Amino acid sequence: MAGYFRDEGIVLKSRDYQETDQLLTILTPRHGKLDAIVKGVRKPKSSLRSGTQQLCRSRFLFYAGKSLATITQCEVQSIYAPLRQDLKRLAYAFYLVEIADSAVMPGQVNPAMYILLKQGLEILAGAPPVLVARAFEARVLKILGLEPRLDRCASCGGDLDGGGRPALSPAAGGILCARCRGREGPEYQVMLGSIKAWQQLNRMNWQHLRRMHLTPNLTRELEEILPAFLEYYLDRKLKSRALINEIGGSENDGTGKDRPATRTPGD
Structure with missing residues (x-):
């Protein structure tokens, strides 16, 4: 079902998707393991880049589309420096x-x-x-x-x-x-x-x-x-x-x- 939802998650995998996007695999406590697109994240000035790296724990705002979720916001919790x-x-x-x-x-x-x-x-x-x-x-x-x-x-x-x-x-x-x-x-x-x-x-x-x-x-x-x-x-x-x-x-x-x-x- 389409709509927005929030959850914390740890980025397990990240791979390039189309020209400037990335496809992430994220483990979350309430919505399980899911794939989500981050649009434009490979652009130098993307505000989503820091919180969507592999091995990063963030709070995400997702939009659930028909096939894949899209990350619209994220707030970094830990990059495990x-x-x-x-x-x-x-x-x-x-x-x-x-x-x-x-x-x-x-x-x-x-x-x-x-x-x-x-x-x-x-x-x-x-x-x-x-x-x-x-x-x-x-x-x-x-x-x-x-x-x-x-x-x-x-x-x-x-x-x-x-x-x-x-x-x-x-x-x-x-x-x-x-x-x-x-x-x-x-x-x-x-x-x-x-x-x-x-x-x-x-x-x-x-x-x-x-x-x-x-x-x-x-x-x-x-x-x-x-x-x-x-x-x-x-x-x-x-x-x-x-x-x-x-x-x-x-x-x-x-x-x-x-x-x-x-x-x-x-x-």
């Missing part, structure tokens, strides 16, 4: 934005995802980017109703035996007991500490993330298994991970490098 001044943090910010864009369908209203993205970008300015990314991934899975089972076998529901390293399977939806291993696609053998750290990341207050410390082994294992689960359920590769790896995004976090999680045969 600290992230734009640090290449590594900026790469992680794009990663969070890509996850949110992949997890929310066009027109889908998901206020929890909007709040999570807003909080994630805010805390990314001061907390270790690696930990922010892992906490964000874990909470996205929870919001989508895809939180893996980590207390009992995800396949048979039975108790976990104490022998060997736990095995995690995206296809099975969580951890596997010794009897059920090797049945459902790729598995990741990890330390018990990685399971506990995953659970902690999922429930920890964002502000406490700055105080969390992980060993190099745990950091590397979580860096593999959490994105693996997310990419499996989203059914797509997250391209921003390549940028993070290219700039050495997991280094210089006080964690160092170490051996990654071990995949079992069948991957």
Whole structure:
């Protein structure tokens, strides 16, 4: 239905549209993920330019046309300046934005995802980017109703035996007991500490993330298994991970490098 409406939003994507316009993908708390045209924004004197950049949170006035909305006004709330001044943090910010864009369908209203993205970008300015990314991934899975089972076998529901390293399977939806291993696609053998750290990341207050410390082994294992689960359920590769790896995004976090999680045969 045509008409004006207001909402806050975070610009997920921006691409050129016609001669001087741009087409934005915006995540909003009340109107979901939507595409909107910004007319004349590529002109040097456009008043809408500052509030419609990618990775910018603004309050928008939209006009809902027959096919696409048009942005007629915007008021900048945050451009996340600290992230734009640090290449590594900026790469992680794009990663969070890509996850949110992949997890929310066009027109889908998901206020929890909007709040999570807003909080994630805010805390990314001061907390270790690696930990922010892992906490964000874990909470996205929870919001989508895809939180893996980590207390009992995800396949048979039975108790976990104490022998060997736990095995995690995206296809099975969580951890596997010794009897059920090797049945459902790729598995990741990890330390018990990685399971506990995953659970902690999922429930920890964002502000406490700055105080969390992980060993190099745990950091590397979580860096593999959490994105693996997310990419499996989203059914797509997250391209921003390549940028993070290219700039050495997991280094210089006080964690160092170490051996990654071990995949079992069948991957």
